[in-house]
Amino acid sequence: MRRHFLTVFLLVLFSVTIGVQVVYAGEIVPIRANKQDTLTDSIATRKTIFSIINTVVSASSSFDIDKVANFYTPNALVADEEPPFSWNGPTAGAQWINTVEKTCKDLKIKKLRGKIGRISVYLQDGESVYVIVPAVYSGEIKEEPFEEEGAFTFVFRLVSGKWMIKSQVWVTRKGM
Numbered sequence: 001m002r003r004h005f006l007t008v009f010l011l012v013l014f015s016v017t018i019g020v021q022v023v024y025a026g027e028i029v030p031i032r033a034n035k036q037d038t039l040t041d042s043i044a045t046r047k048t049i050f051s052i053i054n055t056v057v058s059a060s061s062s063f064d065i066d067k068v069a070n071f072y073t074p075n076a077l078v079a080d081e082e083p084p085f086s087w088n089g090p091t092a093g094a095q096w097i098n099t100v101e102k103t104c105k106d107l108k109i110k111k112l113r114g115k116i117g118r119i120s121v122y123l124q125d126g127e128s129v130y131v132i133v134p135a136v137y138s139g140e141i142k143e144e145p146f147e148e149e150g151a152f153t154f155v156f157r158l159v160s161g162k163w164m165i166k167s168q169v170w171v172t173r174k175g176m
Contacts, residue, residue, distance in 0.1 A: 049154075049163060052163065056168070057115070057135060058114065059093075059097055061113050063104075064097070069093075072091070072093045076088065076164075077092060093165065109140070111139045113138050114135055117133065117134035119132070126158075128155065129156040130156075131153070133152050134149070134151045135151060135170075137150075150173050152168060152170055153171070
């Protein structure tokens with residue numbers, strides 16, 4: 001009798017478990033992007049991000065800090081191979097460009113030109129974008145041409161409806 005009771009009990013428990021899963025299965029919703037993700041990960045967002053990247057690289061060649069003045073978050077970080085190696089805050093981009101200009105003067109670099117390659121990584125999660133883009137800087141040192149290959153890594157944040165740079169890091173090819 002005891003064995004019979006245990007068998008019936010386990011069968012009922014199993015049936016109830018299956019029944020509960022079936023009842024609740026209709027309420028299980030697959031994970032998918034929320035409305036905000038759909039709104040922010042769009043062709044317009046990507047164009048905006050790419051435009052900012054192009055402007056930053058162009059401004060670093062022309063030393064035009066005004067072009068990047070409003071691109072950086074209040075707690076932004078920019079890192080590069082030139083001392084002091086990092087700059088912080090909303091003026092980090094301008095500080096970096098000033099350092100690039102000073103380095104060019106110190107090393108007598110002329111005709112500096114930055115050119116980005118094809119985006120190699122573009123990841124978006126709601127209001128954050130992570131981008132890696134190869135770039136080449138070229139110019140002349142003592143009238144001899146030079147090229148330096150590397151990549152920028154950017155993290156963008158959506159701040160008050162505007163895409164801004166949270167971090168920007170330059171790494172040379174030899175550093176990769």
